[in-house]
Amino acid sequence: MKETTAREDLLRGIWRENPVLVQMLGLCPTLAVTNSVANSLAMGIATAFVLLGSSVLVASVKRLVPGEVRISAYVLIIATFVTVADMALEALAPGIHKALGAFIALIVVNCIILGRQEAFASKRPVGRAALDALGTGAGFVIALVLMGSVREVLGSGSFLGHPLFGAHYEPWVVMILPPGGFLTLGSILIALSWLRRRRAAAAGEARS
């Protein structure tokens, strides 16, 4: 593995290697709970918390875990933090807990988290693992809030529950229904791919 600076560890996950928009991981929650900004934010923060907790713990116990059973050990650690997040959310924000439903428990099988443990936290010191988890968690929150904003603004005509367009706006109900999730993410990915291509073309012209 290439040596990286602490700054890089933190910033990498936020945009350049964004877990959702670039690596295409953790799509279930990205599509399932982003029908409003509040839900997206809660899901993002819960996932980031689980990621940070498990990364720090995995990095601290990495010498004690035998290689053959490491995946099971990581999964148990993740499941523990998910249980904590589940209970905390139920106590602090029962409304949002109800809206997110089973998807809080499903953070366990979010491949972003297990992926970071296997690829990063199990090989690096605790501090670096924490930075990486913070960056990746922030990247996940950004992707979720982006999805949630597009869907809530178009689908309910509001942002964080505040109406935006007045009474004459006819909401695109489909955007807050399941198909809207697929369509929004598909459009965002196509737009990003178009931007990337344009930038690459511009760079090519500048060189020649």
Added chain:
Amino acid sequence: MSDLLWILLSAMVVNNFTLSLFLGLCPFLGVSGRVETALRMGLANIFVLVLTSLCAWALNTFVLVYAPFLRVISFIVVIASLVQIVEMAVKKFSPTLFRQLGIYLPLITTNCAILGLAIFQTNRGYGLFQGLAFAVGAGLGLTLALVLMASIRETTELSDVPDVTRGAGLVLIVAGTLSLAFMGFAGLLSGA
């Protein structure tokens, strides 16, 4: 009996796991390139879903009533060991099938449809038979979505789509359209 049938139908088309609950998206996007592999993956999933439903029911009835906070942890441990045992059993008793399923069997552990099934089943308080109907319906729905998606992808591979949309973007838009089509089934249950 009709109650079980509704649970099955509802899980299969009305609340299709992949297209309306977004569970099991990884195989949906990952192995939906060819119809044949999609079908095999779907069948492997049905098998594991049914076993999971049984185990989740047993856990709920005999163990978790005493310690509900262990739910997530015990489910994931049971699913992981279940997949491991199924893999060993298939390898021992039918090496041909084992070769055919290949990498898909272990991958099922991280398929959120499996854990999702166990959790939904618990939240809705399904009994043993209701749980089994739910599992079969969910598995059939997953297979249906996978095979449909694979058939469409085999066609789009060869068609002249805008270059910039190739890859994940196009697949997601197609999935959105499929999901829209499946919303048409929503009227099915209100007639009951």
